[in-house]
Amino acid sequence: MTLDRIAPTRRPEGANAGTQRWRELLFVHWSVSLDEVRALVPAALELDAWEGRAWIGAVPFRMEQIRPSWLPGALALDFLELNLRTYVHHRGRPGVWFFSLEASSWLAVRAARVGWSLPYWHARMRTERDGARVLYASSRRGHDARFDVDYEIGDALGASAPGTFEHFLLERYLLFAAHRGRILEGQVHHAPYPAHRARVLRLEQTLTAAAGLPALQRAPEILHWSPGVDVEVFGPRAT
Template sequence: MRQRWSDVGFLHWAIDPAAVAHLYPPGVRPDVIDGRTYVGLVPFRMVGAGFAHGPGVPWAGTFLEANVRLYSVDERGRRGVLFLSLDTDRAVIVAGARTVFGLPYRWARMRYRAEGGVHRYAARLRWPGATAESRIGLRPGAPAPDGELERFLTARWGLHVAHLGRTLHVRNAHPPWPLRTAEVTELDDGLVASVGLGHLVSGPPDHVLFSDGVPVSFGTPTRVR
């Protein structure tokens, strides 16, 4: 599967790994840097998602998404992302990804616009048992440093997911992120709280980045446990 992630915001809060260790599937644990792990809030535009080398799927292959994520490493040392939620405005994507891959997609009403140098993302859940909204404004700045923390938060090369009683790792490949610093011009978010982590991210984010985007491809899932 291939796609392009465009106009990507990265908002991160440093947290105690012990506070989220219970959320990881068997065979996977929190990945840490300097004794801390991070919860991420990542809004972006998905563009031209499709299969193999074919064209992007019309309409359904381009959509808005915002995900809440943790950072993971498995027993074989493979690093990745553990998604707690993935919210999108395409109901067909929600149904397909939950059924086929076990990913925690949720349907939401979403908007994106870029004007005056500010990228604005908005989401409102349309999901049973969950009520949350999010508004984010980011003003990208200069190129970001190529530091250890920046690589830890963005160069993950895979995801971990629990599905049908198994823990899976799915590799991805993409060029290095063209990262920029970013100023938060607006942040009123309920998505992180909607997955039970609101008490861990009560203040402003500890780290913020923006990227114009990269093309991405995904490999075949392999079993962790």
């Protein structure tokens, strides 16, 4: 099936459901066989492979000024977030399936679980930056699901060109969730990520094993970093 990877990048018509700022994102990616992922993704979703392999991404970052459209800006939330994901398509629309999402805000966890049926978890999280070097640590409360990375930001790459591997990994604007036997779809809109190279100095994690995936103790195949984007959120809606 030929997927239209450009249509989801366009802004949906009408008012958004909320706005967010995503800052200092690290994209860590490993490849695995399709069989290692298939049982963990709803049958209604097709795996979106690159060169015959499924890709697992871990994305730690900062969330700023998170608010639904009806909430005054003064009450917006700032917190740390980390998502574990793979890539799928549904009825010809490519997007993201989340195995788990960690957040340092208990309120954000509850709101996302109720409003979006997403597998959010409350975690102890911290990050520090010294020039181009960044430390980011997350530990899920009450569970052995940890992610601890020490990395270095590299040269700027700019926006990813359509058709490239970088565009396949980074430019994802649809998310899918399962709720009472139905697939929900949400959409985000933002400018293309201004991407940089990145280099991991140390990475220890049990997040993938906690999700039922391979432990993935090997070095990731590819990394990217972005200073961030301003985001509009639309949905969710049943498909």
